[in-house]
Amino acid sequence: xxxxxxxxxxxxHVAVAVHSLEESMxxxxxxxxxxxxxxxxxxxxxxxVAFVGAVELLEPLGPDTTVGRFLERRGQGLHHxxxxxxxxxxxxxxxxxxxxxxxxxxxxxxxxxxxxxxxHPSGTGGILVELVQHEA
Numbered sequence: 001x002x003x004x005x006x007x008x009x010x011x012x013h014v015a016v017a018v019h020s021l022e023e024s025m026x027x028x029x030x031x032x033x034x035x036x037x038x039x040x041x042x043x044x045x046x047x048x049v050a051f052v053g054a055v056e057l058l059e060p061l062g063p064d065t066t067v068g069r070f071l072e073r074r075g076q077g078l079h080h081x082x083x084x085x086x087x088x089x090x091x092x093x094x095x096x097x098x099x100x101x102x103x104x105x106x107x108x109x110x111x112x113x114x115x116x117x118x119x120h121p122s123g124t125g126g127i128l129v130e131l132v133q134h135e136a
Contacts (some may be wrong), residue, residue: 009091012084012132015056017070017077021048024059024076028052040111049111056082056111080118080128088115088133095119107133 018024025036034053041048046065047058058079060068070079085091088107096102101120110116110132119129 009083009085009131011054012082012130013051013054013056014081015058015079015130017058017060017067017074017079019059019071019076021050021057021059024057025050025052028055028057042109042111044109051111080130082116082130082132084132084134086133088117088131091131092117100124107131 016024016028021036021039029036029052032053032055036057037051039048039050039059041061043061046061047067048061049059050057058067060066060071062068063072067079092102092105092107096105100123102117103120104117107115107117110130113135115133115135117131119131121128
């Protein structure tokens with residue numbers, strides 16, 4: 001059984017895998033009424049990213065990347081849901097102790113200089129979940 005605590009973890013963003021940021025940004029700008037951020041390349045994660053409000057668009061750097069393989073199998077669409085935490089290391093320890101399978105036991109650098117870690121979909125109802133700690 002998963003134990004709950006009183007600390008809220010608000011939704012940070014949802015991520016959508018796309019073939020092209022430049023082709024996808026205008027649609028999400030139209031839908032959200034917000035302007036897309038300047039695209040950022042995360043070489044270590046094999047993606048280019050841009051945010052349009054609370055939507056993160058993910059474009060693979062190549063077909064052999066995680067997002068590239070996702071697009072090949074599933075096509076464009078929802079990739080993951082991200083929740084914000086103030087202490088990502090403690091949150092990972094708490095979730096692992098509760099029996100959830102972690103993809104990342106140690107946070108890694110994410111977009112915007114934030115620290116991120118992923119939970120395995122096998123323990124989260126088939127949904128890839130990301131934890132995000134915003135850096136000051």
